[in-house]
Amino acid sequence: MNIISYIIYLPIIFILMIKIGWILYENGEVFLNAIFKGDKTLVKNTNNILLAGYYLINLGFATITISCWEDIYTIEQLISFLAEVLGKIIITLAIMHYNNIFWLNYLSKRNINI
Amino acid sequence: MENSKIVIGYLIYLPIVILLTIYVSKALFKNGKTFMIDIFKGNEDIALATNRLFEVGFYLLNIGWALLVLKISYIGIMNNQTLIEILSRKIGAFSIYLGAMLFINLFLFFRGRKKSKINNLTINTPEQINL
16 A cells, blocks of 8 residues: 555655746746846856756655655555645645745845845 | 565666766756856866866766665565665655755855956955955
8 A cells, every 4th residue: 555655646746846846947037137137148057957956855855755654554544644745745845935935035135146 | 585675776776866966967067167167257178177077076976975875774574665665765865965965066156156256356456366
């Protein structure tokens, strides 16, 4: 049963994280433009590196959660436990997302020069 | 039987880790080129050479680390589930480590760029070049 839950869990969380990363990548470009004062190639390159870092850390974390998984014997347990784990990760993502928005706002207000 | 499971684990772990390292360093240093050119003020030869040297260093460091943490020490009967769990912990930890390395490199790029900008501004006062 545990292996089935892994097979369900991994695609869901990977697709979710890749989608979110892509949305952040596309919308973050405007903010980076403001920070770098419109240096187009630099913005694109920094954005690419940030996207790669985001994927590595998030997907790595999602994979690590598998190692501390409870034993699952019935379908009921499978559904409830999957929901619990997915919910935890998605809420963490949401908190980090708002944190990011806050920092972007702060940095573009202060107009810090990197 | 236990041993063969561990060997299968190694055979899954190694390609994933090496491909991940190659992909990350490609992504980092393809995009890092512009930073290097900025840092060396448009001197492309030195910038590309430095970029290449950093890339080699990145490969050595990360593949070396991946090999160092390869060993799976598990006592007892190993089934598919424990193998998946152990592998997931190893690969996940390595991926987070790679992400941290990526951000350290990005930080170094920014730092170098800032330093070279400061040097550029104070180029007329020679005693301030070696900040």
